Amino acid sequence: MVVVERPVSVSRVEPRLNGQQVRRSLAAGAxxxxxxxxxxxxxxxxxxxxxxxxxxxxxxxLFPPTWIPDPIRxxxxxxxxxxxxxxxxxxxxxxxxxxDIVAKVMSCSLVAFSFARLRWWxxxxxxxxxxxxxxxxxxxTLIPQFIIYRQFGWIDTFMPLIVPNLFGGPFFTFLLRQxxxxxxxxxxxxxxxxxxxxWGVYWRIILPLSRPALMMVAIYVFxxxxxxxxxxxxYLHNRNNYTISLGxxxxxxQSGPEWHLIMAASLVAxxxxxxxxxxxxxxxxxxxxxxxVKG
Amino acid sequence: xxxxxxxxxxxxxxxxxRQTRRNLEGxxxxxxxxxxxxxxxxxxxxxxxxxxxxxxxxLSAPTFVGLDNFKQALWGDPLVLxxxxxxxxxxxxxxxxxxxxxxxxxxxxxxGVRGLRFYRTAYFLPSxxxxxxxxxxxxxxFENQFGLANTLLTSIGLRGPNWLGDxxxxxxxxxxxxxxxxxxxxxxxxxxxxxxxxxxYEAAEVDGASWWQRLWKITLPLVTPALFFQLVIGVIQxxxxxxxxxxxxxxxxxxxxxxxxxxxxxxxxxxxxxxxASALAWILFAYILVLTLMIFRSGDxxxxxxxQSRKGE
Numbered sequence: 001m002v003v004v005e006r007p008v009s010v011s012r013v014e015p016r017l018n019g020q021q022v023r024r025s026l027a028a029g030a031x032x033x034x035x036x037x038x039x040x041x042x043x044x045x046x047x048x049x050x051x052x053x054x055x056x057x058x059x060x061x062l063f064p065p066t067w068i069p070d071p072i073r074x075x076x077x078x079x080x081x082x083x084x085x086x087x088x089x090x091x092x093x094x095x096x097x098x099x100d101i102v103a104k105v106m107s108c109s110l111v112a113f114s115f116a117r118l119r120w121w122x123x124x125x126x127x128x129x130x131x132x133x134x135x136x137x138x139x140x141t142l143i144p145q146f147i148i149y150r151q152f153g154w155i156d157t158f159m160p161l162i163v164p165n166l167f168g169g170p171f172f173t174f175l176l177r178q179x180x181x182x183x184x185x186x187x188x189x190x191x192x193x194x195x196x197x198x199w200g201v202y203w204r205i206i207l208p209l210s211r212p213a214l215m216m217v218a219i220y221v222f223x224x225x226x227x228x229x230x231x232x233x234x235y236l237h238n239r240n241n242y243t244i245s246l247g248x249x250x251x252x253x254q255s256g257p258e259w260h261l262i263m264a265a266s267l268v269a270x271x272x273x274x275x276x277x278x279x280x281x282x283x284x285x286x287x288x289x290x291x292x293v294k295g
Numbered sequence: 296x297x298x299x300x301x302x303x304x305x306x307x308x309x310x311x312x313r314q315t316r317r318n319l320e321g322x323x324x325x326x327x328x329x330x331x332x333x334x335x336x337x338x339x340x341x342x343x344x345x346x347x348x349x350x351x352x353x354l355s356a357p358t359f360v361g362l363d364n365f366k367q368a369l370w371g372d373p374l375v376l377x378x379x380x381x382x383x384x385x386x387x388x389x390x391x392x393x394x395x396x397x398x399x400x401x402x403x404x405x406x407g408v409r410g411l412r413f414y415r416t417a418y419f420l421p422s423x424x425x426x427x428x429x430x431x432x433x434x435x436x437f438e439n440q441f442g443l444a445n446t447l448l449t450s451i452g453l454r455g456p457n458w459l460g461d462x463x464x465x466x467x468x469x470x471x472x473x474x475x476x477x478x479x480x481x482x483x484x485x486x487x488x489x490x491x492x493x494x495x496y497e498a499a500e501v502d503g504a505s506w507w508q509r510l511w512k513i514t515l516p517l518v519t520p521a522l523f524f525q526l527v528i529g530v531i532q533x534x535x536x537x538x539x540x541x542x543x544x545x546x547x548x549x550x551x552x553x554x555x556x557x558x559x560x561x562x563x564x565x566x567x568x569x570x571x572a573s574a575l576a577w578i579l580f581a582y583i584l585v586l587t588l589m590i591f592r593s594g595d596x597x598x599x600x601x602x603q604s605r606k607g608e
Contacts, residue, residue: 031408039417048443049432061441111328120321133336137535139559139576143569144339167331198320227426229538245427249542252431259435266428277423284423288479289486
């Protein structure tokens with residue numbers, strides 16, 4: 001509108017243009033202002049935790065509280081890590097997480113390949129069945145599973161936390177299937193003409209072309225397994241088998257109000273996820289968007 | 296004639312075996328899930344359905360008790376009702392709250408503001424953090440005397456409640472804590488908003504539609520599928536909350552944060568009432584199904600799918 005009017009009468013339009021510009025920059029300022037205020041609110045708890053984790057024990061219970069610890073006490077992190085056997089918990093969690101990632105990515109991609117690329121009797125019905133299991137709360141199968149693992153002598157081993165991941169899972173299989181469907185089938189056909197088996201198509205064509213989707217699944221499985229609490233709580237009892245989640249929970253119940261150490265340990269537990277977030281941010285976002293919009 | 300018949304037969308034979316081969320291959324590739332489904336889902340589901348009619352403490356032999364577990368849960372155990380109340384209240388407040396705030400944020404970010412990528416990343420970050428570490432962080436935030444929440448309230452002259460130690464404020468504290476993860480929904484709505492063709496807005500502007508009308512008639516209808524999806528997922532997740540109450544309140548004070556799955560866990564692994572806990576699990580499943588069905592029903596009247604006109608229009 002402005003562009004059309006300008007040549008007609010410059011003098012009349014100019015002040016209006018300014019008014020509009022002012023209004024626009026005011027609106028932009030208001031939006032930035034509220035977005036930044038929101039960010040401050042969101043990051044205050046983390047800043048608070050970092051501040052607490054670096055304070056002298058006595059300074060935690062000061063009023064008004066200080067935001068910048070004086071002196072900065074890095075020793076808290078050493079104390080927190082040595083007061084409980086966190087090295088061991090990290091090792092346990094890392095082991096379970098790495099095995100789960102490999103198991104889940106392999107099994108889900110195999111099943112997803114079958115649902116996306118192979119034509120077989122019963123496929124579509126089974127696919128619907130698989131999707132419907134997304135609605136099933138894990139508590140329904142939890143108790144019989146617990147009893148089965150108990151029969152196997154798997155309580156207080158990592159097996160109950162690892163073995164189910166070898167058998168795919170509805171959510172990530174669905175995600176990968178959707179991704180595989182977006183790869184042109186011409187590639188499969190060409191490979192098959194060249195004598196590729198289904199395994200060959202899966203291994204040499206689909207998997208290499210799906211690296212972003214596989215990364216996305218790996219990162220999600222990492223985040224879920226790393227932070228899992230319910231599973232370890234039920235299956236792991238011996239302190240030597242604890243994951244970080246269990247270690248943190250035990251740490252808070254035995255250590256009383258030593259918030260400087262609890263915060264230090266909590267922040268260390270969050271660190272791997274934070275690091276992963278900064279390097280693999282786009283995979284996190286893709287994962288959410290992919291499952292949210294196309295789901 | 297004979298020739299043609301012979302030819303079709305010779306052509307068809309390999310075709311049939313190829314189909315069988317394909318079937319075999321398909322099942323083989325899908326077998327991890329099929330086997331897992333039978334071993335870890337169907338089997339345990341059947342067992343759980345049977346156990347729901349048993350009394351079993353894992354030590355002595357299970358005994359059949361008919362519908363007693365369900366009768367006890369629904370009419371004889373006030374804690375089940377309390378757990379249902381707490382969990383439902385949490386879901387009813389927390390899920391819409393996060394949807395509205397997430398959508399509001401997405402609309403702000405989609406208004407052509409500078410630094411979109413920075414804001415998006417920063418708001419998204421807390422939603423990827425979860426588990427015991429986050430619960431502990433918030434326990435400290437809500438600490439009565441020296442926690443961040445009450446420190447801030449005091450600094451503006453308000454006396455904050457004893458959040459997690461107060462039966463009236465513990466559940467609101469957990470709802471507030473969940474707002475922290477608002478960025479997860481925001482990312483989804485933002486992707487939805489960015490996918491709306493600009494021609495729609497240009498056409499509306501030519502027709503003289505106001506900002507409000509454009510929001511109400513174009514933007515919102517086109518993100519309703521994403522809102523709907525978040526509503527369904529959000530409710531299902533909210534009904535299964537466990538870690539936060541376990542770590543932060545233990546279900547207290549006065550059972551004000553006795554979430555359903557927490558109570559189920561206590562019955563199964565603290566009191567070893569495996570039959571009763573199985574019945575509780577099935578009641579939860581039924582509850583989830585009913586709620587999801589209700590949301591799906593309601594969706595017919597407010598979810599707008601492109602390429603499909605709404606009923607009555």
